[in-house]
Amino acid sequence: METLRFVAGRFLQDRVALIGAVLILLLVLAAVFAPWLATHPQDVSEFHPADRLQGPSLAHFLGTDRMGSDVYSRLLYGARITITIAVIAISVSVLIGVPVGLVAGYYRGWFSELLMRVSDIFLAVPQIVLAIAIAQTLGPSIENVILALSATYWPFWARLVYAETRSIQNEVFIEASIALGVSPLRVMITHILPNIMSSIIVRTTIGMGGTILTAAALGFLGLGPPAPSPEWGRTIAESREFLPDAWWYATAPGLAIFLVVMGFNLLGDGLRDILDPKIRRSRTHDR
Amino acid sequence: MTDAAIDPNASASADDVAILDVRQLKKHFAIRNPWGWRTGSLKALDDVSFTVRRGEILGIVGESGCGKSTLGKTLMGIHQPTDGSIVFEGNDIAGLSPSASRDLRRHLQYSYQDPGASLDPRWKIRRALHEPLVVHTDFGYDERERRVRDILQAVGLPAGHLDLYPHEISGGQQRRVGLARILTLHPSLIVLDEPTSGLDVSVQATILKLFLDLQKQFNLTYLFISHDLSVVRMICDRIAVMYLGKVVEFGDTETVFESPRHPYTQSLLAAIPDIGGRRITDTFLLEGEPPNPGDLPSGCRFRTRCLMAQPRCAESEPELRTDWPDQQAACFFAE
Numbered sequence: 001m002e003t004l005r006f007v008a009g010r011f012l013q014d015r016v017a018l019i020g021a022v023l024i025l026l027l028v029l030a031a032v033f034a035p036w037l038a039t040h041p042q043d044v045s046e047f048h049p050a051d052r053l054q055g056p057s058l059a060h061f062l063g064t065d066r067m068g069s070d071v072y073s074r075l076l077y078g079a080r081i082t083i084t085i086a087v088i089a090i091s092v093s094v095l096i097g098v099p100v101g102l103v104a105g106y107y108r109g110w111f112s113e114l115l116m117r118v119s120d121i122f123l124a125v126p127q128i129v130l131a132i133a134i135a136q137t138l139g140p141s142i143e144n145v146i147l148a149l150s151a152t153y154w155p156f157w158a159r160l161v162y163a164e165t166r167s168i169q170n171e172v173f174i175e176a177s178i179a180l181g182v183s184p185l186r187v188m189i190t191h192i193l194p195n196i197m198s199s200i201i202v203r204t205t206i207g208m209g210g211t212i213l214t215a216a217a218l219g220f221l222g223l224g225p226p227a228p229s230p231e232w233g234r235t236i237a238e239s240r241e242f243l244p245d246a247w248w249y250a251t252a253p254g255l256a257i258f259l260v261v262m263g264f265n266l267l268g269d270g271l272r273d274i275l276d277p278k279i280r281r282s283r284t285h286d287r
Numbered sequence: 288m289t290d291a292a293i294d295p296n297a298s299a300s301a302d303d304v305a306i307l308d309v310r311q312l313k314k315h316f317a318i319r320n321p322w323g324w325r326t327g328s329l330k331a332l333d334d335v336s337f338t339v340r341r342g343e344i345l346g347i348v349g350e351s352g353c354g355k356s357t358l359g360k361t362l363m364g365i366h367q368p369t370d371g372s373i374v375f376e377g378n379d380i381a382g383l384s385p386s387a388s389r390d391l392r393r394h395l396q397y398s399y400q401d402p403g404a405s406l407d408p409r410w411k412i413r414r415a416l417h418e419p420l421v422v423h424t425d426f427g428y429d430e431r432e433r434r435v436r437d438i439l440q441a442v443g444l445p446a447g448h449l450d451l452y453p454h455e456i457s458g459g460q461q462r463r464v465g466l467a468r469i470l471t472l473h474p475s476l477i478v479l480d481e482p483t484s485g486l487d488v489s490v491q492a493t494i495l496k497l498f499l500d501l502q503k504q505f506n507l508t509y510l511f512i513s514h515d516l517s518v519v520r521m522i523c524d525r526i527a528v529m530y531l532g533k534v535v536e537f538g539d540t541e542t543v544f545e546s547p548r549h550p551y552t553q554s555l556l557a558a559i560p561d562i563g564g565r566r567i568t569d570t571f572l573l574e575g576e577p578p579n580p581g582d583l584p585s586g587c588r589f590r591t592r593c594l595m596a597q598p599r600c601a602e603s604e605p606e607l608r609t610d611w612p613d614q615q616a617a618c619f620f621a622e
Contacts, residue, residue, distance in 0.1 A: 176397075176406075179360075180422065181385045181422055
């Protein structure tokens, strides 16, 4: 509780992290309240060819696209897709990667080696290439994008947790618990995991940004959810042929992706500084 | 689960005397080249045998790197022994992991050199003290809390400390919490690993007195691992002197301190800075560093630094000789 208040206090002083948090908050609000915020909620699936490619106006804040749909409304609904993909893909990656890293880091032997070599193989292939291969093979859909991202992202958490577990195992309090007769599972869950949690949180925050970027790239390549989905990557791909005349068409989703990814990166960097006890101590002395 | 788990028939004669019996205990660490091939072995423990009697304080002394801590950790099951037996309260526990042999090891506990570091920095003292009871017993929260408070009082800490984090209390208090954590299980034998190092002399005296008080109160037996010979002389009933993974001298503390037989013990004792008193012997001083434990000399492992070394010492290894009352030494020429 005390720690929480301390972190919250430091957080408010850290402007960069705060900007990141605000950007992410805006994304979440946009996604949750999309039906109320959107001026033309039906435009996600409806077309008005007569109004195509109109510039920003009071009727269409961000103009209209090639089908005459409202870009602003579609952007809000696109946020829902982005959040869904990122949250599920990251959760799956964490749920696979963290236990794999814990077990491989705690035990020593051929099984640990096997787990880490498998994750090395995944890491050796460029992530976007692997994701393209998976999405291409299984066909374009939200589910397959999530699957492709989960399959390519979990090794990052496995690596991180493995390294953190190995290093914390040299701490006396871990050995003391083992000597006391605490079972391996209990040591991992009650001692190791809470002590490496801050690294996992930081990695997960920054990972969200990366996942959103990769998801948009898959959408851009036509491997994301099929038309008429308002997915941001797909929207940018559709808008290319109308550049530079219909500049609003590409700028809106492009700027959205940029701000959201930057938001997660800023928040992640800020959290790293706040949660790292060594940096925390030196910063406290500075004051 | 009660503490009266000892079978009344089994605890008749032998058990009353020997609480821990260590036979030919070996712990060899593999030395590997950069390709992971085993190129040799570091003999951290080599044929260590001794018996701890119920109620005594047995001191284990020696230079750093002689295998004292490895001995303690092998007894605890943190290291797997390469060979040999460890019989604790009638059960062989060698090679069993602490969690697998939980019930057998419940009364054998280990106190770390730095008890502050042995506490999880994110856990309050209360949770740290409850943990052993959660793991070893099926007591409810109230029962555990009652026992924790009793023990806390026994080690001289106020109950208010239960709600503090380890970094919020002093080093001496952390040491008491570390002890309390072990004592909650009502152990019979505690391995104390360098329990006084890093404390200033006044705190040392308080902690030693606490050990002795607790020993009486809880009927404890201590295995006292230390390199501080004056403390060992003050507190231990018997001592074992280790050199490079082997016990070279064993006996009653006073006998060994008055008349050390092994040349290594003689040099070790001569090195104690003794204010006011007579030096035990001025004839031996330890020269040079101990040899690389991964590449031991043939025969007697002390011969490279021994002033009495003869050709015979390079040919065969001396065993512990029982030629003296209450004392044994592993040297061909000891008198």
